[in-house]
Amino acid sequence: MEKINRKGLLVIISAPSGAGKSTLISLLKRDFPKFEFSISYTTREPRVGEIHGRDYFFVSKKEFIKLKKENFFAEWAEVHGNYYGTPKEAVLKALKQGKDLLFDIDVQGAMQIKQNLNKGIFIFIFPPSLEELKRRLEKRNTDSPETINIRLANAKKEIQEANIFDYWIINDKLEAAYLQLKSIIIAEKLRPCFFPDLPKKILEQT
Numbered sequence: 291m292e293k294i295n296r297k298g299l300l301v302i303i304s305a306p307s308g309a310g311k312s313t314l315i316s317l318l319k320r321d322f323p324k325f326e327f328s329i330s331y332t333t334r335e336p337r338v339g340e341i342h343g344r345d346y347f348f349v350s351k352k353e354f355i356k357l358k359k360e361n362f363f364a365e366w367a368e369v370h371g372n373y374y375g376t377p378k379e380a381v382l383k384a385l386k387q388g389k390d391l392l393f394d395i396d397v398q399g400a401m402q403i404k405q406n407l408n409k410g411i412f413i414f415i416f417p418p419s420l421e422e423l424k425r426r427l428e429k430r431n432t433d434s435p436e437t438i439n440i441r442l443a444n445a446k447k448e449i450q451e452a453n454i455f456d457y458w459i460i461n462d463k464l465e466a467a468y469l470q471l472k473s474i475i476i477a478e479k480l481r482p483c484f485f486p487d488l489p490k491k492i493l494e495q496t
């Protein structure tokens with residue numbers, strides 16, 4: 291059958307810091323290699339092992355504010371004391387090419403995408419408890435105790451914003467959480483709106 295015209299899926303994943311977004315997204319990238327991942331700009335310092343242009347575009351606060359003034363971002367927010375933003379160009383390009391695009395952004399950013407683009411599927415990942423969240427942040431050992439406290443305080447606020455999301459997953463046992471996430475993606479990709487000319491193609495098929 292000749293190529294079927296399809297639209298791109300925007301998948302927005304948010305969660306409190308330490309809940310397991312990056313872990314779950316790395317599994318999605320493994321199983322859905324055609325997914326594009328929206329690489330954000332941030333003023334946060336790189337963590338050990340993070341690569342500029344792969345994990346984030348790491349920029350100065352001055353550079354970030356300049357980009358913001360140039361209307362460079364599809365959305366941006368101050369999160370845990372650093373700036374983060376999604377480059378508009380990448381979103382428009384993926385939408386135009388019918389590519390699936392994955393976002394790892396905070397609840398403020400998710401709200402902006404929902405309002406500005408009025409499309410996308412919004413998935414919120416809960417930790418099983420704040421106690422477990424603290425344990426995971428400490429075990430991950432990527433942030434100072436002060437930063438962990440800031441992130442834990444923000445987690446309470448972020449959890450209260452979860453109502454704007456379409457799907458909720460509790461990341462307790464990783465395998466179970468990932469199975470739920472994968473099932474959501476597969477089901478959403480089967481929605482008719484992503485294959486508008488399928489009926490015509492089937493009827494033309496000899």
Ligand SMILES: Nc1nc2c(ncn2[C@@H]2O[C@H](COP(=O)(O)OP(=O)(O)O)[C@@H](O)[C@H]2O)c(=O)[nH]1
Binds near residue numbers: 306334
């Ligand atoms: N609004 C917005 N939030 C972002 C963006 N990129 C990352 N974030 C969020 O910023 C928060 C902190 O991310 P990070 O510093 O990588 O820490 P992590 O949550 O522990 O992985 C997380 O909630 C991310 O989802 C972005 O482009 N826009």
Ligand SMILES: Nc1ncnc2c1ncn2[C@@H]1O[C@H](COP(=O)(O)OP(=O)(O)O)[C@@H](O)[C@H]1O
Binds near residue numbers: 305306308309310463
């Ligand atoms: N279901 C889980 N059970 C136990 N530990 C987990 C689980 N999911 C993630 N982790 C661990 O918790 C820490 C935070 O996960 P991470 O994916 O970095 O979270 P986020 O990207 O939301 O900040 C990491 O050390 C990760 O290995």
